[in-house]
Amino acid sequence: MDKNFNYSNLKLGIIGGGQLGKIMSQKAKKMGFHVTILDPTFNCPAAQVSDKHIMGGFHDKEKLEQLVQETDVTTFELEHVDTSILKELFDNGHIIHPSPYIIELIQNKYEQKKLLDEKGIPVPKYKNVENDEDLSAFGFPVIQKAKMGGYDGKGVQMIKTKADLAYRLPTESFIEELVDIDKELAVIVARNIEGQTKCYPVVEMLFDDRTNICDIVMAPAKISKEVEKKSIEISVKSIEALEGVGIFAVELFLTKKGEILVNEIAPRPHNSGHYTVEACATSQFEQIIRAVTNLPLGSTKLISPAVMINLLGEEGYEGEPFIEGIHDALEIPELSFHFYGKTFTKPYRKMGHVTILDDDIDMALEKAMRAKDILKIKGSKKI
Amino acid sequence: MDKNFNYSNLKLGIIGGGQLGKIMSQKAKKMGFHVTILDPTFNCPAAQVSDKHIMGGFHDKEKLEQLVQETDVTTFELEHVDTSILKELFDNGHIIHPSPYIIELIQNKYEQKKLLDEKGIPVPKYKNVENDEDLSAFGFPVIQKAKMGGYDGKGVQMIKTKADLAYRLPTESFIEELVDIDKELAVIVARNIEGQTKCYPVVEMLFDDRTNICDIVMAPAKISKEVEKKSIEISVKSIEALEGVGIFAVELFLTKKGEILVNEIAPRPHNSGHYTVEACATSQFEQIIRAVTNLPLGSTKLISPAVMINLLGEEGYEGEPFIEGIHDALEIPELSFHFYGKTFTKPYRKMGHVTILDDDIDMALEKAMRAKDILKIKGSKKI
Structure with missing residues (x-):
């Protein structure tokens, strides 16, 4: 896609139709692009907001091929995908970002770690x-x-x-090794076709003890300038080592000794970057669209501090979701409510999230904790 | 819709499928609602991002009735609609906001003006x-x-x-009377079912001389505290006089003598509020969804100053749009690009817009003027 390409006709394919694909698609549609989703589930979140839905699994070679053939660019909202047909299509000149070779590498956490290690990036x-x-x-x-x-x-x-x-x-x-963790940090890095990178602020992730699912994200992280600088340096170096095009989330451990180690990398928009929708000049979801369509990367400037909390399906419920507390939660000022449109809840399923903006990050966190107390995603059936 | 209503099932109907309906729908989908669009045009902007499209005109009573019957709440992206069947449905207890009686009143600019005048609101x-x-x-x-x-x-x-x-x-x-205009201002006012109002910042509109289409919007307006206060006072009073539920844009004249006069009111999201998507805690498009579904109004806080420019179809072209300059324009930092997905351009048709954020409003304006110079919406056919 060069300067003569007609972007008003651009056809984008997204492999995966969950919440990440949904918001990516909404941002692609904002820019006027045509979006096709590949996902096995009828009426999945992304299909509800896109032009076309190819119903097919992520290991269905025929459907993967159809998606790539029908679109100008293909990208991913998840990495658990059959890469064999994608590599073939990629080798034949179809535009797929990040390249299926990178997706394949990242799928194997051991190979991923080995590569980073070999490139001199600190890992546990x-x-x-x-x-x-x-x-x-x-x-x-x-x-x-x-x-x-x-x-x-x-x-x-x-x-x-x-x-x-x-x-x-x-x-x-x-x-x-079991790392003595002080904080878990994350950095979203965008990289375009020319190899230019842009970094989002370093954020802090807090995890649900029961499930080890990322629960709360604070942007920016409460860390020293030095840790911030080093985190960004390591994250950019990691993505340069991969040579990927798109959006990459680098999850980091800050150890009690003050070391920064790369835990793992996701080759797509990430839960730790949801806050960018409300808080940054360009969201991670728009950024990946820009990167893979060869448009300039947007500014990653933090316009306001933010805290994001995930809304997980309550324990003890499944079935059609019921959003308990929505009225009271939406009274909280500067709160943005996301609900993914999944038609079935189950314990700890990611059903939505909220982002709170506040000039004072502690106040944002306080508001977020309040929202977390109020909002409960229950289901039509007790289990 | 009370606290026991299951918002995960909420079905929203929007009359009109242009750019306003499109962004409204994207915000409703963000919150997980089901959206049906009524519009006569196949593949209209809003239909591309919504669950369902009823193809029908705005005077097609059967299709209007179908929309209202199939959804929990109906709202509008435009006021030029046949209100007779809507009034009947409204009287029978269907939820339609703003009420079709208010839409009918506003359709007639003379009656609108008369009402405001009678309520003591200054008008030319x-x-x-x-x-x-x-x-x-x-x-x-x-x-x-x-x-x-x-x-x-x-x-x-x-x-x-x-x-x-x-x-x-x-x-x-x-x-x-021909008013001696110093500036044209606008205030977006949200009003919910309980009559609570929230105001967005006063903005300044600059118009294209050739077409009298609003061209540039600066948020906030460069006005004195006193003019700001009075503008908000008059705008809120106007919407309270109408007793409408939803989003209302109050267009104002600031005269050279310093008077503030209401020009007219739009009973829906408005071009002068596009900037709220990037610049405010809650956009006008989310706010109308909150208002009409009986959720609390969101914060209207300005997170960053912003300038919005419309992208109009270039003179001399029609047909399939071509976005000239997209690569160069997207290099401008803190610029958000919207393209509506209309498949046909013609001179001065609203095809998209860009919003630029900057702590310094003059810098934002400078960047916006640069984007305006670079971006040209040409067409496949010279005319």
Whole structure:
């Protein structure tokens, strides 16, 4: 897509139709582009706001090919995708960003870590698990991670003692030292086709203890200038090592000793960047569209501090969602309410989020905690 | 819709599928609502981002009835609508905001003006035109306005001399004194079902001389505290006089003598409030959804000064639009690009807009003027 390309006709394909695809599509539609979603679920969140929905799974080669053939550019809202047909199409000159080779690399958390390590990027100590003895190599406690398929705390577990080895993940995995974490940070990095990068502010993620799902995001993080600078440096270096085009979320550990280590990278918009919709000049969702369509990257300036909280399905409920507390929560000033339009809730499913703006980040956090107390996503059926 | 209503199922109907309906729908979808658009045009901007499209005209009683029957709440992106069937449905208890009685009143600019005048709101001197002599009652020059159907400078003209009477609008009309305008201002007012109002900042509108279409909007307006206060006071009083629920744009004249007069009121989101998407805590488009669905009104706080410019179809072109300059324009920092997805351009048609944020409003204006110079909406056919 060069300067003579007619952007008023641009056809974008998105693999995945959840909340990330939904907001990406809304931003692409804002810019007047035509959007097609590939997703197996009828009436998925992104399909509700897009021009076309191809119903197909992420391993359905025929449907993946159809999406790429029908559109000018294809991108992703998730990385758990069959890459074989995409690599073929990519090699034949179809525009797919990030490249399916990068998606493939990132799918394997061990290979991802190895690459970063080889490029001199600080990561926690790790070791491939080839046999049961390897699990004990760092002593206990230790973190075991599945190489493939993990998300939202799934595919990651702590093995506390030797006896816990009985409950090891029964899949290809690696181990990681248990890091003494002070804070979990994240940096969203955009990279365009020319290799130019732009960074969003460093944010702080707080996790739900029960599920290890990211619960609260504070933008900016409460960290020193030095930690901020180093976090950004490491994040940009990581994405330059990958040579990807699009949006990448770099999850970082700040250790109690003050080291900064890369935990993992997501090759797409990320929960830790939801706040950018309300708080930054260009949201991560618009930024990926700009990057993959060869438009200039937008400003990542933080217009206002913000706190984001996820709205997870309440424990004990499933079925058609009911938003308890919506009236009271929307009384909170400078609160923006997102509900994804999923027709079925279950415990801890990501159903929506809210973002609160406030010049004072502590006040934003206080308002967010209030919203979290008030808003409950219940379901039509008690379980 | 009370606190027990299940908002995850809420069905919203919007009459009109242009750019205003499009952004309204995107905000309703953000909150997870189901949106149906009524519009006669296949693939109109709002239909592209909504769940359902009823193809029908704004005077098609059957289709208007279908929309109201199928949804929980109906609202408007335009006021030129047949109100008879809507009044019937409203009287039978269907939720329609603003009420079709208010839409009907506002459709007639003369009746609108009369009501405001009767409620003590300052308006330019005006007079009903019952016969040709009435056109001369204020001397010349004088403004003649069609009572019904005007928009974007259409249905308004200046009669400069007695000789110009030959070119008078051949329709039911009234005359208005020619006001010595210093600035044209606008205030967006939201009003909810309980009668609570919230005001957006006073903005300044600059008009294209050739077409009298609002061209540039500066938020906030460069006015004294006193003019600001009075503008807000008059605007709120106007909307309280109407007793409408939703979003209302009050267009004001600031005269060279320092008077503030109400020009006219639009009972819906308005071009002068586009900037609220990027610059305010709650956009006018989300605010109308909150108001008509009986949710609390959101904060109207200005997070950053902003300048909005319209992207009108270039003179001399029609057909499939081509966005000239998109690469260069998107290099401008803190610029947000909106393109409506209309498949046909013609001279002066509203095809998109851009909003620029900057802490310094003069800098925002400078960037906006640069974008205006760069971006040209040309068409596939020279005319």
